[in-house]
Amino acid sequence: MAPETDSLFARVTSSESELPLGLTLLSGAIAAAVVFPLIWILANALEVGAGTAIDLLTRETTLRVFLNSTLLVAVVTGASILFAVPLAFLTVRTNLPLKRFWTVALSMPLVVPSYIGAFAFVSAFGPRGELQTMLAPLGIEKLPEIYGFTGAALVMTLYTYPYVFISTRAALKTMDARLVDAARTLQHSRWEAFRRVTIPQIRPAVTAGALLVALYTLSDFGTPAIMRFDVFTKVIYAEQNSLSTFGQDLAALLSLQLVVVTFVILAVESRVRGGDNIATNRASTRGAMVRLGKWKWPALALCLSVAGLALVVPVGILMAWLIRGGSSSAAASLEFQWQYAFNTVGVSAIAALVAGLAALPIAYLAVRHRSRASWLIERASYVGYAVPGVVMGLALVYFGARYGGRFYQQELILFPLLIFAYVVRFLPQAVGSTRAGFLQVSPTLSDAARTLGRSPVAAFREVTLPLVAPGLIGGALLVFLTTMKELPATLLLRPTGFKTLVTHIWSAQASGHFGHAAIPALVLVVVSAVSMLVMLAMEGYDVK
Amino acid sequence: MDSRDTSGASETGGRKRRAESAGTSRRRFLQSAGVTAGIASLAGCTDFLSGESDEPGNNTTTTSDFGQIGSGRTGDQIQGGTSMQDMPDLSGEITVYSGRGEALVGELISYIEGLYPDLTIQPRYEGSSQLVQKILNEGENSPADVFFSVNAGSLGFLKDEGRTVELSDEITGMVREEFHDPDGNWVGTSGRARTIPYNTDTFSESDIPTDIMAFPDADQFSDDIGWAPSYGSFQAFVTAMRILNGREATKQWLEGMIELGVQEYTDEFAIALAVADGEISAGFTNHYYIQRVLADREDAPLATAFTEGDAGAIFNVAGAAVVDTAQDQEMAANFVRHLLSAEAQAYFATTTYEYPLIPEVEPIGDLPTIDELNPPADLDLTQLSDIRPTLDLMREVGISV
Numbered sequence: 001m002a003p004e005t006d007s008l009f010a011r012v013t014s015s016e017s018e019l020p021l022g023l024t025l026l027s028g029a030i031a032a033a034v035v036f037p038l039i040w041i042l043a044n045a046l047e048v049g050a051g052t053a054i055d056l057l058t059r060e061t062t063l064r065v066f067l068n069s070t071l072l073v074a075v076v077t078g079a080s081i082l083f084a085v086p087l088a089f090l091t092v093r094t095n096l097p098l099k100r101f102w103t104v105a106l107s108m109p110l111v112v113p114s115y116i117g118a119f120a121f122v123s124a125f126g127p128r129g130e131l132q133t134m135l136a137p138l139g140i141e142k143l144p145e146i147y148g149f150t151g152a153a154l155v156m157t158l159y160t161y162p163y164v165f166i167s168t169r170a171a172l173k174t175m176d177a178r179l180v181d182a183a184r185t186l187q188h189s190r191w192e193a194f195r196r197v198t199i200p201q202i203r204p205a206v207t208a209g210a211l212l213v214a215l216y217t218l219s220d221f222g223t224p225a226i227m228r229f230d231v232f233t234k235v236i237y238a239e240q241n242s243l244s245t246f247g248q249d250l251a252a253l254l255s256l257q258l259v260v261v262t263f264v265i266l267a268v269e270s271r272v273r274g275g276d277n278i279a280t281n282r283a284s285t286r287g288a289m290v291r292l293g294k295w296k297w298p299a300l301a302l303c304l305s306v307a308g309l310a311l312v313v314p315v316g317i318l319m320a321w322l323i324r325g326g327s328s329s330a331a332a333s334l335e336f337q338w339q340y341a342f343n344t345v346g347v348s349a350i351a352a353l354v355a356g357l358a359a360l361p362i363a364y365l366a367v368r369h370r371s372r373a374s375w376l377i378e379r380a381s382y383v384g385y386a387v388p389g390v391v392m393g394l395a396l397v398y399f400g401a402r403y404g405g406r407f408y409q410q411e412l413i414l415f416p417l418l419i420f421a422y423v424v425r426f427l428p429q430a431v432g433s434t435r436a437g438f439l440q441v442s443p444t445l446s447d448a449a450r451t452l453g454r455s456p457v458a459a460f461r462e463v464t465l466p467l468v469a470p471g472l473i474g475g476a477l478l479v480f481l482t483t484m485k486e487l488p489a490t491l492l493l494r495p496t497g498f499k500t501l502v503t504h505i506w507s508a509q510a511s512g513h514f515g516h517a518a519i520p521a522l523v524l525v526v527v528s529a530v531s532m533l534v535m536l537a538m539e540g541y542d543v544k
Numbered sequence: 545m546d547s548r549d550t551s552g553a554s555e556t557g558g559r560k561r562r563a564e565s566a567g568t569s570r571r572r573f574l575q576s577a578g579v580t581a582g583i584a585s586l587a588g589c590t591d592f593l594s595g596e597s598d599e600p601g602n603n604t605t606t607t608s609d610f611g612q613i614g615s616g617r618t619g620d621q622i623q624g625g626t627s628m629q630d631m632p633d634l635s636g637e638i639t640v641y642s643g644r645g646e647a648l649v650g651e652l653i654s655y656i657e658g659l660y661p662d663l664t665i666q667p668r669y670e671g672s673s674q675l676v677q678k679i680l681n682e683g684e685n686s687p688a689d690v691f692f693s694v695n696a697g698s699l700g701f702l703k704d705e706g707r708t709v710e711l712s713d714e715i716t717g718m719v720r721e722e723f724h725d726p727d728g729n730w731v732g733t734s735g736r737a738r739t740i741p742y743n744t745d746t747f748s749e750s751d752i753p754t755d756i757m758a759f760p761d762a763d764q765f766s767d768d769i770g771w772a773p774s775y776g777s778f779q780a781f782v783t784a785m786r787i788l789n790g791r792e793a794t795k796q797w798l799e800g801m802i803e804l805g806v807q808e809y810t811d812e813f814a815i816a817l818a819v820a821d822g823e824i825s826a827g828f829t830n831h832y833y834i835q836r837v838l839a840d841r842e843d844a845p846l847a848t849a850f851t852e853g854d855a856g857a858i859f860n861v862a863g864a865a866v867v868d869t870a871q872d873q874e875m876a877a878n879f880v881r882h883l884l885s886a887e888a889q890a891y892f893a894t895t896t897y898e899y900p901l902i903p904e905v906e907p908i909g910d911l912p913t914i915d916e917l918n919p920p921a922d923l924d925l926t927q928l929s930d931i932r933p934t935l936d937l938m939r940e941v942g943i944s945v
Binding site for chain 1: 646686698
């Protein structure tokens with residue numbers, strides 16, 4: 001266990017140090033269910049003989065893929081922090097003009113599926129792309145290479161940094177800013193005050209966001225595939241498609257290796273996370289705003305370039321597709337139907353609800369009852385996040401078909417399986433956010449309720465839960481957003497005839513009917529944007 | 545991507561073409577099918593999720609146009625073969641796992657469904673490889689009746705796993721021997737040939753080598769030829785070369801092409817367009833991309849050349865098999881038979897520009913008949929899906945795939 005049980009934390013949790021049996025069993029069961037599909041991966045990988053396994057894993061391609069994946073995760077995570085933390089600081093603690101607008105604009109890239117972002121960037125900046133075509137009359141023959149590592153890292157960063165941005169903002173808003181003022185009165189420079197007071201307080205939030213970025217980067221398939229950069233997911237996919245038993249073996253082994261890398265990332269995060277936020281019994285107090293002065297313009301330029309690049313490029317390209325594709329008499333079966341949007345919202349809402357409920361006991365246990373077991377349960381809930389959707393989908397098809405009997409054939413269990421896949425993959429988002437919620441609420445509050453004669457359950461329901469609600473709902477909304485964008489598992493597990501926005505986008509794009517892909521993609525972005533606005537509005541209801 | 549700029553032009557081109565020509569009945573058939581062509585420039589990277597990259601992208605036909613083919617005016621439109629009307633009726637529910645895109649075969653499948661009042665077809669569109677793995681994972685519990693695949697490789701794989709059933713000679717006998725499984729477990733339904741598109745302003749046919757191995761040394765192509773290495777069909781072609789000429793020769797070929805200054809494109813339709821535009825003078829593509837450009841721009845300086853008896857001239861098929869879990873295997877087989885009907889074969893010829901596989905229906909456009917092609921002898925098409933060593937090799941010489 002990480003050395004995170006500092007004295008402060010020990011003090012906070014001392015009142016409830018014993019693990020409650022029922023809750024532990026419940027959380028344990030959820031964690032076990034989440035890890036369950038990994039058994040299939042493990043079983044597949046074990047079928048490969050040890051000799052073959054070592055042979056495959058030490059091949060040059062495998063090693064390069066390992067290095068590529070690690071490098072991409074490191075750079076994207078690092079760059080996300082480098083962008084997100086200053087941006088969060090600017091939008092919370094300074095007199096940046098139009099702060100509300102920038103908060104929304106800088107969070108919005110999260111609603112754009114990264115593969116659509118990647119497509120847009122290739123269309124715009126690729127060889128013979130929109131930009132080059134536009135610049136051709138000026139004699140510009142070639143643009144800097146978009147394919148490869150640079151493009152993959154750029155696009156991944158642009159569409160994942162909001163995880164860090166949003167969580168850091170939340171921490172900055174709730175931290176007691178008077179501490180900074182106190183440090184300033186102690187003759188610390190602004191930077192020193194930031195380093196010694198602010199950074200330790202926002203560190204858990206930053207690492208929690210960074211963890212989501214790292215795991216998303218590791219499991220994303222679309223972006224590296226479009227950017228032609230060989231990472232685990234891309235090679236696993238190619239191996240599966242090579243349709244030789246040999247390829248299947250390597251795919252299984254690489255999946256396993258991917259899971260191991262996930263564990264390493266989880267362990268690193270656990271160490272870096274450091275002491276958790278100080279639970280306060282009072283509302284946060286805003287210290288004086290930092291006045292930007294002449295730094296206003298560079299700050300605005302930073303906000304504008306990040307939000308502009310991440311939002312204007314894909315929306316512009318989608319609009320171009322819409323206009324150009326509008327006139328063609330494309331295949332009738334590709335006509336957009338609102339049913340796809342309803343389907344998408346429906347499954348995403350159910351997945352968000354289930355994930356929120358499942359996250360509650362896990363997060364509660366992890367915060368209130370520190371122990372090796374609760375730590376293990378919480379970490380286990382993260383593992384599914386890094387398993388690529390295709391691997392997860394195939395694993396669940398296997399289990400569904402083996403044990404689902406007639407119900408599988410009649411497709412009655414596909415919906416539950418689909419929801420399960422979503423929950424397994426996106427539960428960490430709900431756990432992380434709910435966990436942060438619990439950290440902000442002092443256990444002394446429910447202790448007080450207990451002394452007033454409330455049962456533990458009643459104290460939790462009447463006192464703790466309302467205070468945790470913003471974190472819980474925020475986490476569920478994050479799951480909702482991510483579920484709407486998920487493609488590979490949706491394709492594999494959806495009942496026949498059940499179409500969602502992304503499956504429709506996929507059909508249209510794969511056959512080159514970009515005009516037909518544009519409408520569902522724009523609908524997806526708009527629906528996501530609305531839920532993002534709801535999520536941001538919740539910031540208003542900081543824990544009081 | 546400049547190829548997408550043509551979508552507007554293609555629309556008007558198609559209309560003009562329809563208005564101008566009223567020649568032979570074959571021509572009229574082409575027009576009535578409402579053939580338009582357009583954009584697929586990103587298809588090479590879009591189908592990262594579909595598993596196969598050789599779906600012809602964007603040809604469309606409207607339901608009513610295609611409906612007319614089957615409902616009445618058959619005489620002057622169907623060129624040959626057996627009409628669906630003369631085939632056994634279909635009824636009940638058939639689940640089709642389709643590795644071919646909905647945009648391409650959706651109309652055909654709804655057409656068949658509309659033909660019989662008691663028939664429900666449940667199509668499930670995913671990548672061919674993904675569907676094969678799904679069937680294997682589903683085991684005995686698979687709802688699939690028919691597997692309709694984009695290439696012979698995935699059909700062969702499913703057969704080798706023992707998950708297909710034998711079709712009657714009556715069905716497999718409809719296509720030539722090399723286009724169905726020797727044991728009759730799958731049958732090809734349409735074909736695609738590897739070709740060399742070339743710009744007729746720059747080259748005449750005699751300038752194009754008939755030996756694929758001669759290309760790296762052909763200086764006339766220096767910095768003037770294009771390929772799409774991330775494209776599934778191209779990878780199948782390199783796989784064929786690996787099988788036919790060996791790994792070392794293939795590596796030298798790839799390195800030679802890079803040295804020659806080959807231009808990289810994201811997909812093969814973009815190559816055909818670039819050749820027509822004179823941006824490059826030749827390339828490597830499937831045959832139907834050339835036809836699609838010509839359908840839009842009849843006077844484009846674009847023509848098709850073939851190599852002879854080597855990897856550059858492979859002819860792969862899309863096809864179908866009956867899955868062993870089919871509820872009613874006879875009905876499923878009869879569905880497959882419908883894919884070989886005169887209507888379906890005409891549909892492939894006119895809307896996807898593929899080669900029809902029943903001898904009575906000819907290919908559309910300026911193409912040799914199947915008999916005139918020279919694909920390599922004794923190449924097992926089902927081997928072409930083993931792209932893993934091919935990808936390794938391509939990465940080894942520095943091609944990013």
